[in-house]
Amino acid sequence: MSDAIRILVVLAEHADRSRIESALEGDSALEPIGYADRLDDWQTFLEQPGDVVVVASYGHDEGVTAMVGYAVKHRPDRPVLVMSEASPNGFLRQVFEAGADDVITLPQSAEDVAFTLQKVLARRKGVSVPGKASAPLIAVLGPKGGTGKTLIATNLAVALAQRDANVVLVDLDLQFGDIGLALGLSPERTMYDLMKAGAPFDHEKLERHLIRHSSGVKVLIAPTRPDQASAVSIDFLRDIYASLRTMCDAVIVDTPPGFTPEVIATIDVSTEICMVGMLDSLSLKNTKLGLETLDLMGYDTDHVSLVLNRADSRVGITPDDVSTIVGRGPDVSVPSDREIPRSVNEGTPIVAARQSSAAAKAFRTLADRYAKAPVPRPAPLQKPPSGVRSLIGRRR
Ligand SMILES: Nc1ncnc2c1ncn2[C@@H]1O[C@H](COP(=O)(O)OP(=O)(O)OP(=O)(O)O)[C@@H](O)[C@H]1O
Ligand SMILES: [Mg+2]
Numbered sequence: 333m334s335d336a337i338r339i340l341v342v343l344a345e346h347a348d349r350s351r352i353e354s355a356l357e358g359d360s361a362l363e364p365i366g367y368a369d370r371l372d373d374w375q376t377f378l379e380q381p382g383d384v385v386v387v388a389s390y391g392h393d394e395g396v397t398a399m400v401g402y403a404v405k406h407r408p409d410r411p412v413l414v415m416s417e418a419s420p421n422g423f424l425r426q427v428f429e430a431g432a433d434d435v436i437t438l439p440q441s442a443e444d445v446a447f448t449l450q451k452v453l454a455r456r457k458g459v460s461v462p463g464k465a466s467a468p469l470i471a472v473l474g475p476k477g478g479t480g481k482t483l484i485a486t487n488l489a490v491a492l493a494q495r496d497a498n499v500v501l502v503d504l505d506l507q508f509g510d511i512g513l514a515l516g517l518s519p520e521r522t523m524y525d526l527m528k529a530g531a532p533f534d535h536e537k538l539e540r541h542l543i544r545h546s547s548g549v550k551v552l553i554a555p556t557r558p559d560q561a562s563a564v565s566i567d568f569l570r571d572i573y574a575s576l577r578t579m580c581d582a583v584i585v586d587t588p589p590g591f592t593p594e595v596i597a598t599i600d601v602s603t604e605i606c607m608v609g610m611l612d613s614l615s616l617k618n619t620k621l622g623l624e625t626l627d628l629m630g631y632d633t634d635h636v637s638l639v640l641n642r643a644d645s646r647v648g649i650t651p652d653d654v655s656t657i658v659g660r661g662p663d664v665s666v667p668s669d670r671e672i673p674r675s676v677n678e679g680t681p682i683v684a685a686r687q688s689s690a691a692a693k694a695f696r697t698l699a700d701r702y703a704k705a706p707v708p709r710p711a712p713l714q715k716p717p718s719g720v721r722s723l724i725g726r727r728r
Contacts, residue, residue: 358442391418404431485586506561509554516679
């Protein structure tokens with residue numbers, strides 16, 4: 333019996349069948365077993381045995397997401413890929429939200445298509461829960477600068493990687509991002525290059541723009557110059573998140589201080605928030621304001637963790653006072669440790685560099701919260717009321 337991947341192809345309205353055929357019929361690893369047009373009874377066609385469903389389209393039309401959604405629901409154990417010649421803004425997000433496992437943008441050689449299909453099937457074998465895997469997206473927030481967001485984002489990422497999770501860390505501090513520095517990575521490719529490369533943000537393109545740290549964490553580095561920050565489009569960012577969530581076990585986003593438009597867009601699509609506060613009254617006041625803002629945005633508080641950094645500082649505020657000021661106690665407390673700046677200088681987060689330290693233990697406790705998290709549910713979000721917009725600052 334042949335080991336070729338058996339493919340059921342469903343053609344949406346503007347799909348060019350001859351192009352799809354040439355992408356699928358030139359490699360012995362691929363075996364298209366039939367094509368169904370949108371006017372055919374394609375639902376019955378999908379009853380047939382096959383390893384993969386390919387929904388072919390020319391960019392977006394409503395039929396594509398409906399076809400993807402049907403194919404996913406009908407057989408959640410069978411991967412669904414979209415093949416498209418065009419990828420207008422928002423297209424990737426829509427098809428990924430409908431449940432697609434990957435998107436192949438044509439033209440591509442049959443060999444490359446075979447490679448992508450093999451990867452999707454291999455990834456599926458590692459997934460125990462049937463259905464589409466969509467990784468949690470954890471946004472690390474702190475309304476005030478210098479509270480330890482970057483420290484927490486990097487250590488959380490490495491702590492999860494230490495448990496064999498495939499983690500992508502995104503540096504959303506577009507003007508002054510320092511994750512590359514904190515992890516000792518050279519910014520060979522950054523988010524700026526990715527934005528310049530443009531849509532579609534398929535897995536190949538994303539992988540090419542991620543820089544690997546020795547812990548295994550893959551990093552999307554912030555633009556290296558503040559003037560490059562304006563190249564980052566929020567629409568693209570959403571597409572990038574959607575695509576990253578289908579190719580790893582967790583996406584962690586380090587953010588700049590405050591609620592910038594990029595941060596709000598990230599909160600909108602996040603499944604978990606890690607709010608970072610420090611043990612001083614100004615920071616705690618801002619932490620309280622930040623938590624209230626999330627509340628006004630309709631964010632489910634069950635998905636918000638509070639991390640208190642430098643929790644042992646002798647500044648006249650006890651951790652117990654925190655509950656009174658902020659309205660809730662911390663979920664995790666990270667002590668001050670002079671090894672932390674040293675580990676940053678070495679490019680190895682303390683959770684890896686000094687595993688027995690109290691700080692490393694705190695980061696592992698934080699990682700426990702996400703490692704044990706059930707299949708994530710996106711928090712229901714409303715648009716912040718206009719009063720909140722003034723609270724969170726003007727949109728650029
Ligand atoms: N618990 C700690 N013990 C010792 N040093 C710490 C601790 N937390 C943070 N630092 C140091 O404080 C500085 C600020 O931390 P970090 O860069 O993580 O803050 P941030 O919230 O990301 O800042 P920004 O808002 O500028 O992005 C860093 O030099 C970091 O090493
Ligand atoms: Mg930072």
